[in-house]
Amino acid sequence: MTNTLTCVFLVFLSCGLAFGARTKLFSLNGQHGKSTFTPTDDADGICATRVAIYGYTCEEHTVTTPDGYILSMQRIPTGISGAAASRPPVLLQHGLLMDGITWLLNAPDESLAFILADNGFDVWIANTRGTRYSRGHTSLSPDDSVYWDWSWDELVTNEFPATLQYVHDQTGQNLHYVGHSLGTLIPLASFAQGKKPDMLISAALMSPIAYLGQVSSPLAKAAADSFLAEDLYWLGVNEFDPKGIAVLKLLKLICNKPGVDCFDLMTTFTGKNCCLNSSNTEVFLANEPQSTSTKNMVHLAQMMRGGTIAMYDYEDSDDNMKHYGQTTPPVYNMTSIPSSIPLFLSYGGEDALSDANDVQILLGSLKNHDGHQFVVQYQYNYAHADFVMGVNANQIVYDPLMAFFNSQ
Helix, strand or coil, rough: CCCHHHHHHHHHHHHHHHHCCCCCCHHHHCEEEEEEEEECCCCCCCHHHHHHHHCCCEEEEEECCCCEEEEEEEEEEECCCECCCCCCCCEECCCCCHHHHHHHCCCCCCCCHHHHHHHEEEHHHHHHHCCCCCCCCCCCCCCCCCHHHCHHHHHHHHHHHHHHHHCCCCCCECCCCCEEEEEHHHHHHHHHCCCCCCCEEEEEECCCCCCCCCCCCCCHHHHHHHHHHHHCCCCCCECCCCCCCHHHHHHHHHHHCCCCHHHHHHHHHHHHCCCHHHHHHHHHHHHHCCEHHHHHHHHHHHHHHHHHHEECCCCCHHHHHHHHCCCCCEEHHHHHHHCCCCEEEEEECCCCCCCCCHHHHHHCCCCCCCHHHEEEEECCCCCCCCCHHCHHHHHHHHHHHHHHHCCC
């Protein structure tokens, strides 16, 4: 991101909750539900604020996970022409500290959700638990500490299959999946358990997060090495709110460490993005970043320090035994990913989170994958945010992605 945008982003963090948007909870008594968008229906929602304003049809949906989280989903069933989708559904899953607006931050001709819809795909957008529009639960409130007692393990076990199943049930069709960042770790971990959902046609992984031992982001490494998330967890801060006072205080400490340049925060965190449009500052700051659980941040820090992909480590042999039946957390074995799953994998040479060296380890685990169903794309000048916000991603990443979908 440009220096202008990153400086504004830092100011945004410093301003704390002043930029916080309102949250709408969907209870629906814990049942799946749909409401077709109208101007008076969820006027603060993603359909109203980022889709309908461009003239697209949009539906607000909710899906309830097996562990009771009520998630917001959006559907763009037609392109701008209004013609019914002629191609399969596509589920879009955002990354860490973001929400579904990830796919809608640019103009329609540069945003993946709109591009897919205009090319005949039935587009579905997921929003992870804890983000602004997915804070509902059948029995818990975000004010309850237990509401935040999850890491990405639970996203693998509960959210991923629930959202896939919901799209399949609503459309009666098998579907493609697109994930960015943490949205790639979730299906990889699921596949590593030998699972291949019957309703899944293919999976596209942009800025894939699997192995994290070689993350080059000074900010991410300093946070992991300083046990920032653990400090919050021990202090009883269960919600990791990037705009919250507790996170800001610890961030200031990290920014004083050698080699951490917080005057260019986005570059320090994600790598030097080549192709972002600074004119999108207002849209970005009005919607991001989003909350996650502190436990989730601890889990990711464990991966960075250990260089392995394992379930959450309770850092106590008795606790691990209680949860897993063994003293250490089980490992997600990437070599167990079924070779028959069609995969599209795109990564960048400037990405400081999905580091190219870590991606090479992942690719080594997939070396026996069916070559006819495995596309790997490398973009030398792309960093982490370019894949979802780059103004030229429509040609560099999205056109090859759609060609891959059409080949399946």
